[in-house]
Amino acid sequence: MLSYTAASVREFVLRYLYILVMYLVTPLIVLRLLTRGMRYGNYHRRWPERFGVFEPPAGMPGCLWVHAVSVGEVNAAEPLVKALRADYPHAPLVVTTVTPTGSARVHQLFGDEVFHVYLPYDLPFAVERFLQRLRPRLALIVETEIWPNLYFACRGRGIPLMIVNARLSERSLRGYRPLMPLLRSALRGVRVAAQSRTDAARYRLLGADPELITISGNLKFDMPVPYDAVRIGEELRQGWGRLRPVWIAASTHEGEEQAALEAHLKVLERLPDALLLIAARHPERFRMVEHAARGLGFATASRSADGVPGVAHRVFVIDSMGELMPFFAASDVAFVGGSLASIGGHNVLEPAALSRPVLVGPNTYNFEEITLTLVREGGGERVADGPDLAAKVLGLLSDRARRERMGRRARMVFDSERGAVGRVMRLVDGLLEE
Incomplete structure (x- = not known):
């Protein structure tokens, strides 16, 4: 009992330290937005999305949501997004990215078939605002994006979350180690569709529930080879x-x-x-x-x-x-x-x-x-x-x-x-x- 209580206290402390750090680095985040705004033409117009401020199209509640951080993940998600469009044609589909190049790739691949918005920073108020505007039925996170506040918020709202095409390098696993108790808690109830046995084993070490880990293979093998x-x-x-x-x-x-x-x-x-x-x-x-x-x-x-x-x-x-x-x-x-x-x-x-x-x-x-x-x-x-x-x-x-x-x-x-x-x-x- 004492051990369980100590673990719970450690999780609690880590979570709130993490939130504190996220708030403390917010000024640096804003500076980064300014820098990127100069580099990418119209990027500054979409800064509010990073804090959960955007106007979704009508009918978004009940959408299927796919998150792909940048170009490589968007390319990996392409066959999955097309399968979702084919199998659930009446469900609105949202694709989020972190990078402007990822955003450009989403528009290039899918045009107006999906709604694109930037993923908010992992600040509690931004995440809550984002989820309140979209109210997704399902969240599919591509590859390795583990944001504790986002995962906690999805669980709090009863939104099923799955990491698809999940991969985790040895280097990433070592980097996550100081936050292991926090990540173990964030991954509770999250299904993991791993690329390989090695990735599955690393997600188990990270704290994912072994009962919820499946080896599905790599989505990129299913990417369509452009006919032309x-x-x-x-x-x-x-x-x-x-x-x-x-x-x-x-x-x-x-x-x-x-x-x-x-x-x-x-x-x-x-x-x-x-x-x-x-x-x-x-x-x-x-x-x-x-x-x-x-x-x-x-x-x-x-x-x-x-x-x-x-x-x-x-x-x-x-x-x-x-x-x-x-x-x-x-x-x-x-x-x-x-x-x-x-x-x-x-x-x-x-x-x-x-x-x-x-x-x-x-x-x-x-x-x-x-x-x-x-x-x-x-x-x-x-x-x-x-x-x-x-x-x-x-x-x-x-x-x-x-x-x-x-x-x-x-x-x-x-x-x-x-x-x-x-x-x-x-x-x-x-x-x-x-």
Whole structure:
């Protein structure tokens, strides 16, 4: 009894310390909003949404709510959102994000089919105001967003909450450890549809109820491959030279663009007509990447200024959002960023879905099991650093048979793991019936 009381007191203290800290950092939050308002044109007009102030369309009570923090999570949620639209056509659908790029991706994918609003900061008054305006029937949180006040408020209102496509890296688990009692309480009653056995085990360690954890697989395996991606990719290749060796460095971060550009210098020594397509993860890096390419002497074009590269260009900067699939289709080899930098890697499934051999760096903990499977089955390879990236890109661009073999194996991995959406939708049906 004493032990239980001590645990309860600790939870209580942690919760109110957490709330106090959230209020204390609110001035910094406002400063961040000001900074982002300068960076993203009309973003300042939507600041009130961060505090739960917005006007929802008529008929929102009873909506189905999906939260996806940014672009990657929105892409992962795409097949689930479409399944919800198909199975519950009369239920209003709300999709929240945290980032402006996530918001842009929601509008690009779904248009007016869903209502988008920014998720409020995890302040009690903001969360309550948000839930009062929407009054959702169900909350589906994509991947790893655990906000204690939001979770407590959903439970207080009787809103079923499920973390879908749930993943939790070892690093995130260590970071959550000081808040473990608080998170264990927040996760009480929350259903978890985990990507893998490893993710399920980590959620159990975090405090989720083992009876409410299911291994559903990764929603990203169920993402639709745009029907016209291959066609557009073929058209792109016709424009810059169909037989040219082409590779792409996608979703890159600081340091990785320089590594890719220096690797391309090595590639050009052996394959002088090779073309590098490069797509930074964040829009604010687009201009820097272009300057870096020109600074190294590359004949450089960009999506915004030139549309497509010409025969004379050696580097093409993809300074647009949501267009990676056709450029993956137009490439012979794909390097997926966030993996040479200590970011944890990004989605390797998009190039795999298009039968492209995949290269990743050593840091892939965000997509741990998928990457391990892809490498083990021969659809991908790891690179240790920039020089190793140059060597492996050159090796693949010089060996068509090996590229095609790796591409087939990558596609086989992608196809073998599909079905997560159906498993999650069965859980959704059960929650809504309850």
